[in-house]
Amino acid sequence: MTGQSKRKKFLYINRRAPHGTIYALESLEVVLIGAAFEQDVSLAFIDDGVYQLMAGQDTSGIGVKNFSKTYRALGDYEVRKLYVERESLAERGLTVEDLMPISFEDEEDDYAEKPSILVADRSEMVRLIAEQDVVLSF
Amino acid sequence: MPTLHTVNKSPYERSSLRSCLDHLAEGDSVLMMEDAVVGARRGGKFVEVLKAARPSCTVSVLAPDLAARGMKADDLAEGIALVDYGGFVDLAVANARVCAWL
Amino acid sequence: MLRARGDRDLRFGIVVNEGPYTHQASDSAYRFARAALEKGHEILRVFFYHDGVNNGTRFTVPPQDDRNLQRQWSELAEAHKLDLVVCIAAAQRRGILDANEAKRQGKDGDNIAPGFRISGLGQLIEAGIQADRLVVFGD
Incomplete structure (x- = not known):
C-alpha cells in the first residue's frame, strides 16, 4: 500500500478561547506533530475558538506562554x-x-x-465536517 | 456517509448542544451522553431546539447516563431514542466519523 | 465470551482528554471500549492526552467503595492486549513518568501504571490514520 492511498482528511475543531485552559495549545501541538504525517489537514475555528487567532495577544500579565505566533508558522508545516x-x-x-x-x-x-x-459560513462548516475521515476536538 | 455527533455537557450550562445542532448535515445522528442527557427531558426548554434540528437526523440518549441522573425512558421528550453503550458503538459504526462537541 | 471478529467489525481509536474522577470522560471511554470489544471490534489504541495522562499513574488510591479507573484500564489492556498510550509532552507537564523518563529527567521515581506506555503525539495521528473510527472523550 502506498503512502498516498493512506492519506486521510483530518479536521481539528477548535471551539475554546485560548489561555483559560490548555486545550488550544495542546491542540496546536498535535497539529504540528501531525504535519509530519503528510495528511490532508484542516483546522476549524468555531465559537470561542476564533479567539485563538486574535491579533495582538499579550499574555505577559497572566504568566501563560503566548503561543499565538505559532499559528503564523503553520504554513511552513503545510497546514x-x-x-x-x-x-x-x-x-x-x-x-x-x-x-x-x-x-x-x-x-x-x-x-x-x-x-x-x-472565512467560512456555517453551511460550509457543515460540508467540511461531512467530508472528513477523522475529526479531532479537544 | 453521515456523522455521529456526541454532546456530553448540559445545554443549561454550555453551548455545545446548540453548536452541534447548528452543524448537522442530512442524515446525521446526535448522541447525548454524560450531563447532556438533562437536555432531553420532556418539558425542558431544549426539547423544542432538539425538535427543530434537521428532521432527517436522529437524536439518542445514552441510557446509563440517563438512569444515573434519576431519569427513565418515560422522562424523555418525544422522538428521542435510548441506547446503551453497545448502541453507542453501533452508531459509531453506522456513521463515517464521530465528531465530539466538547 | 467474545464473538469472533467478522467483516463488519471495525478498528477503533479512542482518545481520552481528561483525568479520572473529576470528569466522566475516562469512565465513558472505558465503557465504550468494553462495549466495542464485546461486539467483536478491535481497539487499535487508546490515547491519553491533556489531563487524560493522569489515568496512567499507578499511585492513585481511590476509596475502597469507589472504582479504580487506572486498574480498570490496566486490566482491560491485559485481557485484550490493548495499546494504552500516554502522550509524553502532556505527561511531562503533569508528572507522569516511566522508568526511562524518570532517569532521563533526573527524577527519583516513576509512576506509570501496568499496561500503559509513554510515547509521542505521533501515536495519536497514527491511530487516526489506521483506525476506521476515532472517538474522542473529553470535557
Missing part, C-alpha cells in the same frame, strides 16, 4: 486551511480584521503569498 466560522465571528462582535494575518507561500504558484485563513 494551510484555517477555516474561521463567519457566524462565530459576528456573534462575538469580531471581523476577520481582528485576527492575525496568516499566510503561506504557494510553491506551485511562484511562491506567491496566499492567506491561510478562510
Whole structure:
C-alpha cells in the first residue's frame, strides 16, 4: 500500500478561547506533530475558538506562554486551511480584521503569498465536517 | 456517509448542544451522553431546539447516563431514542466519523 | 465470551482528554471500549492526552467503595492486549513518568501504571490514520 492511498482528511475543531485552559495549545501541538504525517489537514475555528487567532495577544500579565505566533508558522508545516466560522465571528462582535494575518507561500504558484485563513459560513462548516475521515476536538 | 455527533455537557450550562445542532448535515445522528442527557427531558426548554434540528437526523440518549441522573425512558421528550453503550458503538459504526462537541 | 471478529467489525481509536474522577470522560471511554470489544471490534489504541495522562499513574488510591479507573484500564489492556498510550509532552507537564523518563529527567521515581506506555503525539495521528473510527472523550 502506498503512502498516498493512506492519506486521510483530518479536521481539528477548535471551539475554546485560548489561555483559560490548555486545550488550544495542546491542540496546536498535535497539529504540528501531525504535519509530519503528510495528511490532508484542516483546522476549524468555531465559537470561542476564533479567539485563538486574535491579533495582538499579550499574555505577559497572566504568566501563560503566548503561543499565538505559532499559528503564523503553520504554513511552513503545510497546514494551510484555517477555516474561521463567519457566524462565530459576528456573534462575538469580531471581523476577520481582528485576527492575525496568516499566510503561506504557494510553491506551485511562484511562491506567491496566499492567506491561510478562510472565512467560512456555517453551511460550509457543515460540508467540511461531512467530508472528513477523522475529526479531532479537544 | 453521515456523522455521529456526541454532546456530553448540559445545554443549561454550555453551548455545545446548540453548536452541534447548528452543524448537522442530512442524515446525521446526535448522541447525548454524560450531563447532556438533562437536555432531553420532556418539558425542558431544549426539547423544542432538539425538535427543530434537521428532521432527517436522529437524536439518542445514552441510557446509563440517563438512569444515573434519576431519569427513565418515560422522562424523555418525544422522538428521542435510548441506547446503551453497545448502541453507542453501533452508531459509531453506522456513521463515517464521530465528531465530539466538547 | 467474545464473538469472533467478522467483516463488519471495525478498528477503533479512542482518545481520552481528561483525568479520572473529576470528569466522566475516562469512565465513558472505558465503557465504550468494553462495549466495542464485546461486539467483536478491535481497539487499535487508546490515547491519553491533556489531563487524560493522569489515568496512567499507578499511585492513585481511590476509596475502597469507589472504582479504580487506572486498574480498570490496566486490566482491560491485559485481557485484550490493548495499546494504552500516554502522550509524553502532556505527561511531562503533569508528572507522569516511566522508568526511562524518570532517569532521563533526573527524577527519583516513576509512576506509570501496568499496561500503559509513554510515547509521542505521533501515536495519536497514527491511530487516526489506521483506525476506521476515532472517538474522542473529553470535557
